[in-house]
Amino acid sequence: MPIYQYRSEDGKLEETLHRSLEDRNLPVVVEGVTLKRVTVPERVFVLSGAEFQNQRDDVLAGYHRKECAEGSRFKSEFTKEQIKQIWSES
DSSP, X not given: OOEEEEEETTXXXXXXXXXXXXXXXXXXXXXXXXXEEOSXXXXXXXXXXXXXXXXXXXXXXXXXXXXXXXXXXXXXXSOHHHHHHHHHHX
């Protein structure tokens, strides 16, 4: 079922709801306030089940792949102290 955004006339109350195509343009009453569908949504929802990695996890995964591929031959161009210093600053 599609997801739509609804907003009050004064813009103070917003709701995001699952509604059928037939009912999407009908007003919604929440706590006694009538909400109308936002025809141009501010956000686009994509439900894929995927998660975003943060940069730290991405870098660590890269080091892991290199270590798995090269084994004990893998040597970073940075020292352990340099890497610790960089991560402590971020």
